[in-house]
Amino acid sequence: SLTAVGCGTKPSATTTDKPAAEVAPIVVKFSHVVTADTPKGKAADKFKELLEQKTAGKMKVEVYPSSQLYGDKEELEQAQAGNVQIIAPSITKLVGLNPKIQYVDLPFLFPDNKAVYKFWESEANKKLMNSFDKFSLKGLAMWPNGFKQFTDNKRPLLTPEDFKGLKFRTQAGKVLEAQFKGLGAGSATIAFGETYAALQQGTVDGQENTFNNIDTQKYQEVQKYLSVTNHGRLDYIVLINNTFFNGLTPDLQKAVLESMAEATKFEIEQAELLDKASLENLKKGGKMQITELTPEQLGVFQKLMEPIYAEFESMISKEVIDAAKNASK
């Protein structure tokens, strides 16, 4: 009978035992909130391809796009807990861990991509990247998305007066709140994965995002107006769980870093390409009324928002603001 098998002793498995590496690859979960056809989504997939190739399958990367695994808040918590190994949140969303990163939301801080990339090379930014160590997160790379634009559903946003009484979705943080307050508008922090519904249902009237996020989230279906202002940045810090990374052999660590460096080059190319492609797509779609503000119109916004720098200097630090301004020279 079955009960006689093994006679109460554990069955021997010696003949089927194999070294762990041969049977089970090390799984790296990479969770993000945007679609797969964005710069971040494509680069996450590129990283997977490169790392699996370089480690001959010893490491396996599982990419979860579109908040499938975790939304904004959860991905950050789960990355610290080690339940997901890599995330690439928008910089702003790290405000709870280090409020200094809100430099990214200072209005009209960077004139172009070049200035942003230059700032990322600065000592000030390296310190920011390392500041997440104490939260079990190691900064691996900076990935751009692009400049933010305003969209809304009520009226074209051409002057600060047009913002009065409207409510906007923000990613996180006091600087974005102050930006909208300065314009006489309200704001609410809403997770990226819930923003389309919030816009559709009129919980908020508008939002700010890059051309590519507006395009790939199909905000053109629920927002009538887009103002091209380039007033702020949306970029990412790629973070890996510290304990996980430190537990890898030096060879595997090297493969992670090399794959990330290659994926980062690719991400930058994609961000620049898709930013333009998405604007074209939005124009071609014909659903939104798109207005490029003139330098004079933008000047009005810039002047109105200038006090935000003084208001947040002590929170963000003079060192970080100066480094960003220097990079823009």
Ligand code: LMR
């Ligand atoms: C947003 O919440 O608008 C963005 O941070 C989403 C993203 O990851 O690009």
